Amino acid sequence: MSEYVKIFDTTLRDGEQSPGASMNVEEKLTIARQLAKLGVDVIEAGFAFSSPGDFEAIQRISNEVEGPVICSLARAKPEDIDRAWDALKGAPRPRIHTFISTSDIHLTYQFRITRDEALKRAVDMVGMAKGYVDDVEFSPMDASRSEPSYLYEVIEAVIKAGATTVNIPDTVGYAIPHEFGVLINDIKMKVPNIGKAVISTHCHNDLGLAVANSLSAVVNGARQIECTINGIGERAGNASLEEVVMILKTRKDAMDLDTRIVTENIYPTSRLVSSITGIILQPNKAIVGDNAFAHESGIHQDGLLKDKMTYEIMKPESIGISQSTLVLGKHSGRHAFRERLKELGYDLKDDSLNKAFERFKVLADQKKEVFDEDIEAIVADEVLRIELQEKYKLINLNVCSGTEVVPTAELEIMVGKKCIKEKGQGDGPVDAVYKTIATITKTKSILMKYSVNAITGGTDAQGEVTVRLREGDHIVLGQGAHTDIIVASAKAYINALNKLEYKKMKRKERLI
Ligand code: KIV
Numbered sequence: 001m002s003e004y005v006k007i008f009d010t011t012l013r014d015g016e017q018s019p020g021a022s023m024n025v026e027e028k029l030t031i032a033r034q035l036a037k038l039g040v041d042v043i044e045a046g047f048a049f050s051s052p053g054d055f056e057a058i059q060r061i062s063n064e065v066e067g068p069v070i071c072s073l074a075r076a077k078p079e080d081i082d083r084a085w086d087a088l089k090g091a092p093r094p095r096i097h098t099f100i101s102t103s104d105i106h107l108t109y110q111f112r113i114t115r116d117e118a119l120k121r122a123v124d125m126v127g128m129a130k131g132y133v134d135d136v137e138f139s140p141m142d143a144s145r146s147e148p149s150y151l152y153e154v155i156e157a158v159i160k161a162g163a164t165t166v167n168i169p170d171t172v173g174y175a176i177p178h179e180f181g182v183l184i185n186d187i188k189m190k191v192p193n194i195g196k197a198v199i200s201t202h203c204h205n206d207l208g209l210a211v212a213n214s215l216s217a218v219v220n221g222a223r224q225i226e227c228t229i230n231g232i233g234e235r236a237g238n239a240s241l242e243e244v245v246m247i248l249k250t251r252k253d254a255m256d257l258d259t260r261i262v263t264e265n266i267y268p269t270s271r272l273v274s275s276i277t278g279i280i281l282q283p284n285k286a287i288v289g290d291n292a293f294a295h296e297s298g299i300h301q302d303g304l305l306k307d308k309m310t311y312e313i314m315k316p317e318s319i320g321i322s323q324s325t326l327v328l329g330k331h332s333g334r335h336a337f338r339e340r341l342k343e344l345g346y347d348l349k350d351d352s353l354n355k356a357f358e359r360f361k362v363l364a365d366q367k368k369e370v371f372d373e374d375i376e377a378i379v380a381d382e383v384l385r386i387e388l389q390e391k392y393k394l395i396n397l398n399v400c401s402g403t404e405v406v407p408t409a410e411l412e413i414m415v416g417k418k419c420i421k422e423k424g425q426g427d428g429p430v431d432a433v434y435k436t437i438a439t440i441t442k443t444k445s446i447l448m449k450y451s452v453n454a455i456t457g458g459t460d461a462q463g464e465v466t467v468r469l470r471e472g473d474h475i476v477l478g479q480g481a482h483t484d485i486i487v488a489s490a491k492a493y494i495n496a497l498n499k500l501e502y503k504k505m506k507r508k509e510r511l512i
């Protein structure tokens with residue numbers, strides 16, 4: 001029987017360290033629920049000590065998300081371990097993941113401590129974590145640049161202190177596959193008590209080798225891979241979950257290893273993470289990019305029509321991309337809509353379903369064809385919107401623009417219970433709309449990013465607009481999807497302003 005490799009998802013912790021990917025508590029909870037459906041073994045829900053927001057997200061995920069082990073990161077410091085445990089208390093299966101660097105570069109220049117001091121802190125903090133939970137993971141940060149004999153000594157000592165998983169990070173993405181595989185094999189051979197712990201890998205993608213290094217590690221005995229959806233993470237990111245999982249599945253003949261991932265949920269999860277973080281995928285991204293199953297050349301199309309095996313090594317349905325491009329139209333009912341959502345991996349509660357269905361009907365009236373991507377955009381937009389209590393709501397929008405006129409926007413927005421009408425001008429229609437919204441809401445925020453993505457092809461495509469706003473130390477992303485790009489822009493801006501209000505309210509609540 002083949003062995004299986006645990007999938008440890010760190011989208012909500014390392015993934016959130018991608019520039020601009022910060023998520024609020026509701027967004028993290030939405031992703032965590034989807035990760036549970038995807039079948040990941042462990043969710044690293046955050047770094048409890050790092051911020052009140054991370055603490056709250058870990059706490060709510062621990063209390064509300066069933067299935068996976070829920071984990072918090074903690075530096076090798078008593079206050080971090082205490083805080084991690086406080087956040088994780090409600091989880092049926094909590095894990096504390098503590099770490100300290102072991103490379104001389106980090107110890108000398110960053111931590112300014114000796115090897116002996118680092119070893120002592122690692123052992124003490126694993127022991128302290130063990131006082132709270134059975135499941136303790138330890139990471140010797142920058143392991144791939146650490147002196148091997150010292151690394152083995154630390155690993156042996158933390159296992160003795162109770163670590164049940166030892167994670168070997170290639171923190172700066174420096175390793176190459178053969179060398180990383182040898183390191184894992186040497187750990188297996190030279191650490192006498194290694195049989196008492198699971199060996200894990202955590203590879204960064206600075207040289208584009210995160211996935212290759214992770215695979216080399218499992219071939220050499222690692223049995224947990226730390227990875228993120230769409231490969232997001234610090235700098236060039238982490239090993240991409242969808243890639244490692246689909247490689248193990250597609251090339252089971254070569255590695256004979258399984259995962260417990262429900263691969264049909266990969267694509268919806270990838271879309272959800274992209275729409276929440278605002279990080280848009282390159283079209284040629286393996287597995288989940290727009291072109292991953294698109295065949296352009298005549299020779300390839302000819303082969304495919306004769307037999308899919310000629311040019312497709314995976315079935316699109318196996319990752320949750322539906323075969324049919326046309327899914328639903330304006331005559332489709334709620335039942336068909338709910339069934340389609342289920343196929344796409346979304347099981348919505350009644351109030352969310354009703355709102356999403358209303359939006360679908362409006363869209364179906366505007367578009368000839370409604371695609372899966374349109375439906376996913378509605379769900380991502382609507383589900384998250386329901387969770388927020390919206391202070392601002394777009395009621396009406398009219399824009400006048402062209403070659404001979406000054407772009408002018410007229411808007412009606414509900415601010416709390418009051419409807420405010422305003423007219424404004426700008427350098428273009430979006431600028432006019434944004435200036436008018438800013439006047440109505442009196443926002444002090446600064447627009448840091450505005451991007452448009454056509455979700456589906458054709459001139460009647462739904463456009464998805466993402467904006468990033470900053471006010472003080474609050475940074476939020478807002479999204480809006482609509483067939484009219486000006487309306488999508490207004491919705492994205494208003495969505496971001498609602499999130500800002502939510503963050504400010506939460507901050508106030510904490511201060512009271
Ligand atoms: O990259 C890294 O070394 C990490 C550790 C905290 C595991 O993220």
Ligand code: ZN
Binds near residue numbers: 014169171
């Ligand atoms: Zn990392």
